[in-house]
């Protein structure tokens with residue numbers, strides 16, 4: 001399987017779901033507050049499905065950011081529509097079980113870098129993993 005990348009797997013979603021990332025200013029000018037995906041490409045499939053679901057529900061929404069925060073999917077948006085919550089919660093649950101690099105599951109919970117949402121093989125190849133054990137892990 002090829003390596004998932006931002007350019008191939010995430011960037012096209014911004015164009016595909018452009019209306020979800022754009023609002024209209026008072027003078028009628030379209031404007032996007034979206035500043036890109038700050039997630040690993042392994043989450044592209046579940047984020048794509050989340051965006052498709054939001055589009056299908058025809059929710060009035062402007063998505064500002066889709067990011068990983070402390071190993072979890074975090075979506076920032078403007079809307080008055082409460083129907084968004086279950087859609088984002090479902091995607092968040094999937095993300096919590098999906099490797100952010102390769103898209104495989106299950107996620108491997110390493111006791112040190114617990115905020116890294118990686119599978120075991122990706123964890124083993126992760127160059128920046130912490131070498132310092134937790135104080136009580138000795």
Ligand SMILES: [Zn+2]
Nearest residue numbers: 099102119122
């Ligand atoms: Zn992986």
